Amino acid sequence: MPHDDPRPPVLRAEGLTKRYGRRRRPALDGIDLTIPPDRIIGLVGPNGAGKSTLLHMACGLTEPTSGSLQILGSRPAADAAHLARVGFMAQDAPVYRSFTVAEHLRLGARLNPGWDMAFAERRVREAGLDPSQKAGGLSGGQRAQLALTIAAAKRPDLLIFDEPAAALDPLARQGFLQSLMSFVADLKAGAILSSHLLGDVQRVCDHIIVLCDARVQIAGDVTDLLATHCRLPSAHVPAGAELIDGSLARFTVPPPPETEPVTLEELVLAYMTRAELSPARALQEVAR
Numbered sequence: 490m491p492h493d494d495p496r497p498p499v500l501r502a503e504g505l506t507k508r509y510g511r512r513r514r515p516a517l518d519g520i521d522l523t524i525p526p527d528r529i530i531g532l533v534g535p536n537g538a539g540k541s542t543l544l545h546m547a548c549g550l551t552e553p554t555s556g557s558l559q560i561l562g563s564r565p566a567a568d569a570a571h572l573a574r575v576g577f578m579a580q581d582a583p584v585y586r587s588f589t590v591a592e593h594l595r596l597g598a599r600l601n602p603g604w605d606m607a608f609a610e611r612r613v614r615e616a617g618l619d620p621s622q623k624a625g626g627l628s629g630g631q632r633a634q635l636a637l638t639i640a641a642a643k644r645p646d647l648l649i650f651d652e653p654a655a656a657l658d659p660l661a662r663q664g665f666l667q668s669l670m671s672f673v674a675d676l677k678a679g680a681i682l683s684s685h686l687l688g689d690v691q692r693v694c695d696h697i698i699v700l701c702d703a704r705v706q707i708a709g710d711v712t713d714l715l716a717t718h719c720r721l722p723s724a725h726v727p728a729g730a731e732l733i734d735g736s737l738a739r740f741t742v743p744p745p746p747e748t749e750p751v752t753l754e755e756l757v758l759a760y761m762t763r764a765e766l767s768p769a770r771a772l773q774e775v776a777r
């Protein structure tokens with residue numbers, strides 16, 4: 490983030506912790522994280538890592554147990570004006586099955602002061618949705634397009650998606666991700682999406698957060714991460730390098746020429762594997 494950018498970070502977490510029960514392991518464990526504006530952020534990690542918990546907290550749907558979280562410079566869902574600045578699409582693209590597409594848009598207009606009906610109607614047409622069709626009869630891909638339109642037509646500054654395309658076939662997923670990117674560009678909004686589909690993340694995101702075991706393992710702009718992670722040609726770990734997993738290392742100095750570049754998928758998998766094998770994790774498993 491340029492130092493003269495006056496805008497607050499999209500997300501700032503300090504010591505953010507969430508426990509769902511006093512005896513349970515935390516779902517988020519002391520997370521410190523700052524995400525600059527103007528990013529499409531991919532939140533990745535294995536099942537149960539805490540991704541939905543973080544996204545729900547960002548929307549004000551659940552409260553931290555301790556620590557603090559700011560979204561666009563304020564407490565999540567601090568007031569009506571702040572609520573209007575954040576659009577959320579929950580897992581499985583929830584819609585009202587007995588409402589038609591047009592009724593969804595009218596409901597959106599009644600509930601959201603900044604609702605842009607012209608934008609919503611144009612997007613419904615572009616997605617090929619029939620306004621008189623009941624949402625219960627839409628395909629998964631059409632339902633996702635409707636839910637995306639509803640999240641975007643309030644013209645938020647930040648769109649949050651919890652595994653938005655997990656249930657869609659590859660073609661519907663491609664259409665959905667294209668719409669997502671064009672919405673973000675149209676609205677000049679930021680976006681955070683959680684996903685298990687690393688290919689999708691690689692296609693649309695320019696910043697990633699790897700969350701495993703309730704902790705952030707690595708976060709940063711994709712270009713920076715790919716420039717600072719390489720595969721070592723031998724077992725020797727040079728100065729300025731930290732071995733993450735196998736031969737994949739992170740460099741705090743410019744990597745030497747004999748190292749090989751890595752893909753985003755390899756990088757994410759290396760951090761996930763390291764977290765899975767960490768001694769702290771092993772101890773937690775024994776304690777459970």
Ligand SMILES: Nc1ncnc2c1ncn2[C@@H]1O[C@H](COP(=O)(O)OP(=O)(O)OP(=O)(O)O)[C@@H](O)[C@H]1O
Pocket residue numbers: 509510515516534535536537538539540541542543
């Ligand atoms: N409402 C809840 N009550 C109790 N425990 C919960 C609740 N929601 C989440 N958890 C627990 O918190 C941990 C993190 O769950 P969360 O759903 O945030 O992970 P996730 O990374 O989104 O997982 P997935 O990829 O499977 O959706 C898990 O151990 C889960 O069982």
